[in-house]
Amino acid sequence: MSASATVVASHGRSYAVELPDGVRLSATTRGKKTDLACGDKVRIKVLNAEQAVIEAIESRSSLLYRSDQWRQKLIAANVTQVLIVVAPVPSFSDELIGRCLIAVEAAGIRPLLLLNKADLPEAAVAHARLRFWESLGYPLLMLSAKADVTPLFPWLAEQTSVLVGQSGMGKSTLVNALVPTALARVNEISTALDSGKHTTTHATLYHLDDASHLIDSPGLQSFGLAHVAAGELPGLMPDLRPHLGRCRFHNCRHRAEPGCALHAAREAGLVRAERLALLHRLQDELALAASY
Numbered sequence: 539m540s541a542s543a544t545v546v547a548s549h550g551r552s553y554a555v556e557l558p559d560g561v562r563l564s565a566t567t568r569g570k571k572t573d574l575a576c577g578d579k580v581r582i583k584v585l586n587a588e589q590a591v592i593e594a595i596e597s598r599s600s601l602l603y604r605s606d607q608w609r610q611k612l613i614a615a616n617v618t619q620v621l622i623v624v625a626p627v628p629s630f631s632d633e634l635i636g637r638c639l640i641a642v643e644a645a646g647i648r649p650l651l652l653l654n655k656a657d658l659p660e661a662a663v664a665h666a667r668l669r670f671w672e673s674l675g676y677p678l679l680m681l682s683a684k685a686d687v688t689p690l691f692p693w694l695a696e697q698t699s700v701l702v703g704q705s706g707m708g709k710s711t712l713v714n715a716l717v718p719t720a721l722a723r724v725n726e727i728s729t730a731l732d733s734g735k736h737t738t739t740h741a742t743l744y745h746l747d748d749a750s751h752l753i754d755s756p757g758l759q760s761f762g763l764a765h766v767a768a769g770e771l772p773g774l775m776p777d778l779r780p781h782l783g784r785c786r787f788h789n790c791r792h793r794a795e796p797g798c799a800l801h802a803a804r805e806a807g808l809v810r811a812e813r814l815a816l817l818h819r820l821q822d823e824l825a826l827a828a829s830y
């Protein structure tokens with residue numbers, strides 16, 4: 539029997555898919571190609587009450603992924619919003635936030651920065667650090683997953699959101715607070731995927747209501763952007779964007795070229811030196827990836 543389904547968990551080559559009536563099956567793909575992400579809409583062939591084979595993947599409205607010179611790591615498909623979760627403790631990385639926001643911009647998805655653990659005394663300093671990202675136009679919400687997640691409700695309504703962030707920021711705590719049945723679900727899916735672990739080792743999709751869905755993803759340590767073209771990078775950085783097209787050379791790489799408008803903006807205090815440094819690091823990584 540052939541049917542439509544949604545990928546609700548992905549872990550390596552193992553998937554869990556959900557039928558329109560809510561029944562979940564474990565599924566594998568045919569052949570070697572396994573470019574599937576949690577949130578993907580697929581056509582499956584049901585083998586029995588527990589198993590299915592994924593036969594085709596439907597076109598995606600969005601795809602969030604990271605990549606290095608060797609491979610792409612799909613994070614989530616068909617999401618409308620990315621929640622970048624940070625916390626005062628353990629300390630978060632601005633480098634990771636900057637990279638993640640470029641991937642989010644490249645994918646055309648709405649971002650929300652979420653500062654969790656607002657109850658900790660270190661939260662004020664973390665909040666002050668995040669004001670930079672807020673000044674670029676990215677919305678920022680501060681809450682405590684342990685105390686109260688209701689401030690998040692209006693943001694989640696009628697969205698398919700994916701939680702991304704470094705390990706330990708509190709993604710699982712957030713999911714457990716938002717989805718009362720989440721823990722049971724995780725155990726059920728872990729069994730289906732035969733991983734035997736109950737930590738966030740794979741992406742999982744939860745339904746908050748009929749129109750609102752939430753995908754949890756494993757903690758990130760790095761965020762490669764080998765899939766973004768070098769020429770597109772500055773246009774994906776909102777602080778650099780207003781200065782583009784004003785360099786002396788139309789093909790300026792914003793490195794040592796004379797008359798570079800981005801360097802002029804940095805000298806005028808309009809652009810942070812770290813942001814140009816990030817652009818240059820990403821350009822170097824792309825050049826390295828291209829040389830393989």
Ligand SMILES: Nc1nc2c(ncn2[C@@H]2O[C@H](COP(=O)(O)OP(=O)(O)OP(=O)(O)O)[C@@H](O)[C@H]2O)c(=O)[nH]1
Pocket residue numbers: 654655656657658681682683684685703704705706707708709710711712737738756757
């Ligand atoms: N004080 C405080 N601690 C929190 C809060 N939310 C989560 N924590 C704690 O932070 C630690 C990490 O939380 P997790 O939910 O496991 O973090 P995670 O982001 O899912 O981590 P990974 O599964 O490794 O990706 C746990 O000890 C939580 O109890 C909060 O709002 N306030």
Ligand SMILES: [Zn+2]
Pocket residue numbers: 785790791792793795797798799800801
């Ligand atoms: Zn330039």
